[in-house]
Amino acid sequence: MPSWIQILNRIIAVTSLVLQDSLLVSGKPSTTRDDSANKQERNLKKNARYEVWGSDQSNSVAGVSTPGTKGSFIWIWNSTQIDRQLAGDGDAVPMTCTRTKANGPCDLLEAFPEGLVDSVTGLTLGALPGFGRLHGVIQDPYGKYVAASVFVPGGGYVGIIDTNTKQAIALFRVTGFTFEGQTTSARSVHMCIWSDDGKALLVDNLDGKAIERIDVTRNKQNVITDLKFNKAATIGLGRNMAVADEASVFSGPNAFGVNLIGSVVGSYSSAGLDNLTPNGVCKENGCGTAPNGAAGGRPNNLPICPIASKNGLVYVTLAGGGLFILNSSTTPMRIVGEYGNRVVYGAGCGGVQKNNQVFLNAGVAASAAGATQSMFAVVSFDDRQYSVSRPQNTPMPVRVFQDAGNTKTGGNIDGAITVDESGQLPGVSTRRDSHGMAIAGNYLHVADRIQNVIETFHVNTYERSTYDVVSITGQAGRTGAASKCFQRSLLDDENLILNDPAPDLFETTPDGKYLMIAFRGPVPVSVAHAGQGSCPGVGIVQLTEGGKSGKLLDILRSTNTVDTSSVSALPGGVVYAGKERSDVHGAIVVAK
Ligand SMILES: *[C@@H]1O[C@H](CO)[C@@H](O)[C@H](O)[C@H]1NC(C)=O
Ligand SMILES: *[C@@H]1O[C@H](CO)[C@@H](O)[C@H](O)[C@H]1NC(C)=O
Numbered sequence: 001m002p003s004w005i006q007i008l009n010r011i012i013a014v015t016s017l018v019l020q021d022s023l024l025v026s027g028k029p030s031t032t033r034d035d036s037a038n039k040q041e042r043n044l045k046k047n048a049r050y051e052v053w054g055s056d057q058s059n060s061v062a063g064v065s066t067p068g069t070k071g072s073f074i075w076i077w078n079s080t081q082i083d084r085q086l087a088g089d090g091d092a093v094p095m096t097c098t099r100t101k102a103n104g105p106c107d108l109l110e111a112f113p114e115g116l117v118d119s120v121t122g123l124t125l126g127a128l129p130g131f132g133r134l135h136g137v138i139q140d141p142y143g144k145y146v147a148a149s150v151f152v153p154g155g156g157y158v159g160i161i162d163t164n165t166k167q168a169i170a171l172f173r174v175t176g177f178t179f180e181g182q183t184t185s186a187r188s189v190h191m192c193i194w195s196d197d198g199k200a201l202l203v204d205n206l207d208g209k210a211i212e213r214i215d216v217t218r219n220k221q222n223v224i225t226d227l228k229f230n231k232a233a234t235i236g237l238g239r240n241m242a243v244a245d246e247a248s249v250f251s252g253p254n255a256f257g258v259n260l261i262g263s264v265v266g267s268y269s270s271a272g273l274d275n276l277t278p279n280g281v282c283k284e285n286g287c288g289t290a291p292n293g294a295a296g297g298r299p300n301n302l303p304i305c306p307i308a309s310k311n312g313l314v315y316v317t318l319a320g321g322g323l324f325i326l327n328s329s330t331t332p333m334r335i336v337g338e339y340g341n342r343v344v345y346g347a348g349c350g351g352v353q354k355n356n357q358v359f360l361n362a363g364v365a366a367s368a369a370g371a372t373q374s375m376f377a378v379v380s381f382d383d384r385q386y387s388v389s390r391p392q393n394t395p396m397p398v399r400v401f402q403d404a405g406n407t408k409t410g411g412n413i414d415g416a417i418t419v420d421e422s423g424q425l426p427g428v429s430t431r432r433d434s435h436g437m438a439i440a441g442n443y444l445h446v447a448d449r450i451q452n453v454i455e456t457f458h459v460n461t462y463e464r465s466t467y468d469v470v471s472i473t474g475q476a477g478r479t480g481a482a483s484k485c486f487q488r489s490l491l492d493d494e495n496l497i498l499n500d501p502a503p504d505l506f507e508t509t510p511d512g513k514y515l516m517i518a519f520r521g522p523v524p525v526s527v528a529h530a531g532q533g534s535c536p537g538v539g540i541v542q543l544t545e546g547g548k549s550g551k552l553l554d555i556l557r558s559t560n561t562v563d564t565s566s567v568s569a570l571p572g573g574v575v576y577a578g579k580e581r582s583d584v585h586g587a588i589v590v591a592k
Contacts, residue, residue, distance in 0.1 A: 053146060098256075195314070278334070375412070492580070505586040512543065512547070
């Protein structure tokens with residue numbers, strides 16, 4: 001049962017949306033950022049050309065024993081090739097990112113050559129640890145560049161690639177921090193997002209518990225002419241943080257012989273690394289004599305995903321739950337909204353905006369603790385509410401959806417159960433894990449990596465409906481005629497459960513026809529207790545009913561048998577004995 005506060009919130013939200021809509025109808029179209037900034041809609045075109053970029057976390061070299069620790073592949077398919085495949089004319093051919101190979105996939109180790117030199121250590125990239133596990137590439141507001149988040153813990157690299165030339169233009173390494181009681185330097189890059197105006201790249205330093213910023217200079221054609229990693233902008237989110245390894249930039253030629261650009265500027269600010277929020281409570285619980293935040297506070301502030309909003313804010317989801325909303329243009333970046341984990345549950349990463357609503361979700365923890373968690377929850381924030389720093393948990397978000405089977409984890413005290421031991425096998429597992437999100441028309445689509453379904457919600461009424469990616473119709477579940485994932489599942493281990501797409505991050509195509517959804521592999525590098533899939537690649541979901549529903553049409557299948565890493569325990573899944581290592585975690589659609 002929702003509480004009366006939730007019902008009241010819901011009424012207020014729906015009323016304000018109705019008001020907004022009627023304002024739009026009655027008034028002349030406004031020219032504010034709000035209207036201009038939904039890029040996917042602004043670029044909505046019939047017969048648009050685009051490229052799909054899939055981020056494959058597996059190793060791009062042989063002889064590495066641990067999955068997802070050295071190199072990665074970027075799978076780039078253009079719409080010419082995709083249309084060909086959909087017409088039954090053979091598989092789309094991936095594009096190259098070097099001068100030496102005619103076709104892709106693009107090897108991260110080739111795009112960023114090992115001879116690049118690090119400004120702090122003087123060592124070459126090839127001599128430094130942790131350049132691997134491409135967790136995602138995220139495009140800038142113009143589709144001209146992507147930021148590549150290279151996620152191996154201890155690595156901490158973020159690269160920038162030109163989407164036209166497929167050339168690397170810059171590479172940075174984020175700050176290594178120590179914390180209270182932890183003297184080894186920690187850093188990693190989980191997911192970097194560009195600010196809505198394209199003037200900043202917001203860097204998610206997960207193991208360093210910080211959000212950092214690269215300031216972007218562009219010419220009139222929005223071509224990047226300079227990139228400055230601004231140490232003065234860094235905001236720490238952990239306890240008693242200290243800088244152990246300063247951020248650095250790499251120099252030298254890319255795969256085409258063109259020198260990388262970029263520099264590191266500014267000095268770390270003690271205000272940015274302070275333990276307290278502007279409301280005088282601990283950023284992370286247990287920070288000393290100051291009280292923890294209200295409504296559960298924030299027990300573990302590994303930042304999961306920064307979601308940039310149209311108003312220049314960044315919504316930072318946290319591993320242990322709770323949320324920070326930052327003004328990303330102040331230096332250091334400043335907290336203007338803060339929430340406890342009873343309000344925003346842990347491990348959310350999906351984040352999308354429609355008009356003034358910022359939708360965020362929560363999922364199962366990536367750590368071992370997540371193996372018995374079940375979490376599917378979606379909340380909506382009003383992006384206009386943070387022009388001044390707000391008191392704690394103010395205003396409250398609207399709870400759009402909360403699954404009845406959610407466990408009492410990640411801050412959720414309303415759950416029916418404490419643990420869900422059902423593992424992750426399709427047809428057996430009762431667990432849920434909401435992760436990727438995208439907007440199609442007036443519908444929010446939210447993927448469940450374990451149940452192989454996409455839940456949709458009308459963005460104004462929150463009316464919910466569900467389709468699956470395992471049947472031809474999207475409505476028949478596992479009992480109906482199987483989707484393409486079944487035909488394209490791996491057959492080299494009889495124990496692997498077939499027709500298990502494990503849908504992860506995704507985007508909508510600019511013509512509004514399809515969703516392009518990352519499908520995980522049999523050896524999932526991250527969130528292994530929820531991510532196992534049998535048909536790795538990018539799923540092409542055709543949108544139906546005006547964007548309310550969909551069905552899986554085909555798969556841009558990726559493969560990697562170069563990687564010879566060994567498979568250890570796979571909690572709740574199958575310890576796969578075959579040769580496939582491809583594991584696509586993110587898919588984006590770049591309009592051309
Ligand atoms: C699409 O990709 C194929 C395969 O890499 C390539 O041969 C072709 O030139 C590309 N077409 C466009 C329009 O980019
Ligand atoms: C963020 O801070 C800048 C600089 O202080 C200010 O101009 C801007 O209005 C702030 N943004 C929001 C959404 O409050």
